[in-house]
Amino acid sequence: MTKTEEQNSLPTAAGESLADLSRILYTRGWMPGTSGNLSVRLSGNHASTALITASGRDKGELTAKDMVAVHATTGEEVLLPGRLKASAETSIHTAVYRRTDAAAVVHVHSPYSTVMACRAAEAGRTTALLLERFELLKGLGLDDPARTELPVFRNWSDVRLIADEVATYLASHPGAPPGLLIADHGITTWGRDLAQARNRLECIEAICQLLVLGAREGRAETTEELYQ
Numbered sequence: 425m426t427k428t429e430e431q432n433s434l435p436t437a438a439g440e441s442l443a444d445l446s447r448i449l450y451t452r453g454w455m456p457g458t459s460g461n462l463s464v465r466l467s468g469n470h471a472s473t474a475l476i477t478a479s480g481r482d483k484g485e486l487t488a489k490d491m492v493a494v495h496a497t498t499g500e501e502v503l504l505p506g507r508l509k510a511s512a513e514t515s516i517h518t519a520v521y522r523r524t525d526a527a528a529v530v531h532v533h534s535p536y537s538t539v540m541a542c543r544a545a546e547a548g549r550t551t552a553l554l555l556e557r558f559e560l561l562k563g564l565g566l567d568d569p570a571r572t573e574l575p576v577f578r579n580w581s582d583v584r585l586i587a588d589e590v591a592t593y594l595a596s597h598p599g600a601p602p603g604l605l606i607a608d609h610g611i612t613t614w615g616r617d618l619a620q621a622r623n624r625l626e627c628i629e630a631i632c633q634l635l636v637l638g639a640r641e642g643r644a645e646t647t648e649e650l651y652q
C-alpha cells in the first residue's frame with residue numbers, strides 16, 4: 425500500500441475520539457494553548473500505525489483532520505510530507521508503545537501533576553513520587569493497589585533523550601504504573617484505549633491534588649484524642 429493509499433484508508437473514528445478528548449482536556453485547563461498531545465494506536469490492518477495530535481495546534485479546536493499518522497513504535501510519519509507535523513513529543517508516545525501493550529497515550533500539563541512534578545524533581549537524575557494509601561490508586565490497575573512509585577524524568581530540551589530514558593525505565597520495570605511525570609513539565613498516562621488512559625490521568629491528577637492540598641501532612645487525631 426502506498427503512503428497515499430494508507431492515509432486515505434485510515435479510520436476517521438480514532439481521529440474524532442482524539443479531537444473530542446482534546447477539547448475536553450483543553451476546557452479543563454489541562455492543555456493550555458497548544459500544549460499537550462494525545463495518541464491512539466490503530467488496530468487490525470493498521471496496527472503498526474498510531475494517530476497523534478499535530479504540533480502547534482490549539483488543543484481546543486482540533487478536528488479529526490488535525491491528526492498525523494506515524495509508525496507506532498518508531499514515530500516515522502506515515503503521511504505525505506508537507507501537511508501537518510506530528511507532535512514534538514511523539515517519541516515519548518512511541519517509547520510507551522514499544523515497551524507496553526498500551527493502545528492510547530495521553531500527555532497534558534494539568535496543574536496538580538505538574539506541581540508534584542516540580543516538587544519531586546532533582547537535578548541530574550530520574551526520581552520517583554511515592555503514591556500510597558489513596559483509594560484512587562485502585563483506578564490505575566496496579567499489581568499492588570496500595571502503593572506505587574511514579575517515575576519523574578528529567579525534562580531534557582531534546583525530547584528524544586526523555587523518550588530514551590522512558591524506554592529504558594519501562595524495559596527494566598515490568599510492574600511500573602501506567603503513567604509518568606516529567607520534571608517541571610507535566611504528566612503522561614496510557615491504557616488499552618483513550619478512555620482508560622483518560623481515567624488513569626484523572627486518578628493521578630486527583631491524587632496529586634490531594635497531595636498539594638496537604639492530605640498527607642499534619643498529624644491525624646485519633647478517636648481517643650478527640651474525646652479527651
Ligand SMILES: [Zn+2]
Nearest residue numbers: 459460609610
Ligand atoms: Zn508537554
